[in-house]
Amino acid sequence: MRLPVAIVYFLLRLTGLLPLRLLHGLGALAGRLMWWSGGKVRRHTEINLRLVLTQYGEQERQRTARRVLAETGRSITEIARIWGGGPYRALRLVREVDGEELFQEALTSRRGLIVAAPHLGCWELLNFWLCSRTELAIVYRPPRHAWVEPLLLKARGALRPEQVRAEGAGVRTLYKRLQAGGVVGILPDQQPKQGDGEFAPFFGVQALTMVLVSRLAQRTGATVLFAFAERLPRGQGFRIRFRPAPAGIADADLPRAVAALNRGVEDCVNLAFEQYQWHYKRFQYRPGPDEPNPYWVEKSRDQGFRI
Numbered sequence: 001m002r003l004p005v006a007i008v009y010f011l012l013r014l015t016g017l018l019p020l021r022l023l024h025g026l027g028a029l030a031g032r033l034m035w036w037s038g039g040k041v042r043r044h045t046e047i048n049l050r051l052v053l054t055q056y057g058e059q060e061r062q063r064t065a066r067r068v069l070a071e072t073g074r075s076i077t078e079i080a081r082i083w084g085g086g087p088y089r090a091l092r093l094v095r096e097v098d099g100e101e102l103f104q105e106a107l108t109s110r111r112g113l114i115v116a117a118p119h120l121g122c123w124e125l126l127n128f129w130l131c132s133r134t135e136l137a138i139v140y141r142p143p144r145h146a147w148v149e150p151l152l153l154k155a156r157g158a159l160r161p162e163q164v165r166a167e168g169a170g171v172r173t174l175y176k177r178l179q180a181g182g183v184v185g186i187l188p189d190q191q192p193k194q195g196d197g198e199f200a201p202f203f204g205v206q207a208l209t210m211v212l213v214s215r216l217a218q219r220t221g222a223t224v225l226f227a228f229a230e231r232l233p234r235g236q237g238f239r240i241r242f243r244p245a246p247a248g249i250a251d252a253d254l255p256r257a258v259a260a261l262n263r264g265v266e267d268c269v270n271l272a273f274e275q276y277q278w279h280y281k282r283f284q285y286r287p288g289p290d291e292p293n294p295y296w297v298e299k300s301r302d303q304g305f306r307i
Helices: 004-016 020-037 040-052 058-084 087-091 102-108 124-132 146-158 168-179 212-220 254-269 294-301
Strands: 094-098 113-116 138-139 162-165 183-186 200-201 205-209 224-231 237-243
Touching: 004 058, 004 146, 020 040, 020 058, 040 058, 040 294, 058 087, 058 124, 058 224, 087 124, 094 102, 094 124, 094 146, 102 113, 102 224, 113 254, 124 146, 124 183, 124 224, 124 237, 138 146, 138 168, 162 168, 168 183, 168 205, 168 212, 183 212, 200 254, 205 254, 212 224, 212 254, 224 254, 237 254
Parallel strands: 094 237, 113 183, 113 224, 138 162, 138 183
Antiparallel strands: 200 205, 224 237
């Protein structure tokens, strides 16, 4: 490893010795700081919640946003324990598995399995759990800063998953693995580039949505399951949860298929709403040419952005 990566990895290992409850406490404190700083994380979270929680009044949305930011902070600090403590120590934090029979049935069928894992809870722990049960290929998008990629590959590669870039050669690798009855993990709510996806409702708001999961399922006949690692309260650990994919996810009609994909993500998020990555700019691309980017509009009204 290059020196900066080695230093960061050493610090992760050192911090990973701390108890999860303490790390989550520090994360909650970081969430409060995000709230009071009024930066992009808070601003984007508030915009997203205003778009999807239309049934709430402003005060209730504000309370929800505060809780979301506390979970955002926990999702950052717990990485030290998941990556820094090593996979086997991290796996001891899994207290129960909900829906494991769905996973075992899909493995037994040998039809291939796509695990759609939203940005919810602790998806890095889910990666370790899946790798401890089966051979796995995971799809990732290279980070903006090239020096970060070796760190991600090392931290996620402790149990030797095949790490596949989300590009042409990588997609062909996924098809081959699924056709051979293998298992693939994909983040289904990763926003594609404009022109590479289809618009479909996500919590009632049109969102540009990837077509990769649906195309893989349609062309290979693989089973699709949704999964996430739910963060338990007071640093008690995590609950792995599996859910079946909604009907139509492998439909040849792509708008219908990606609508089913988003419903699957929603089903998971509704089980742990505040643990979703609500600061992600999920709605920046709009289906109509006259529809403004909601994040740009809100920021331009008032550079201080007060709600």
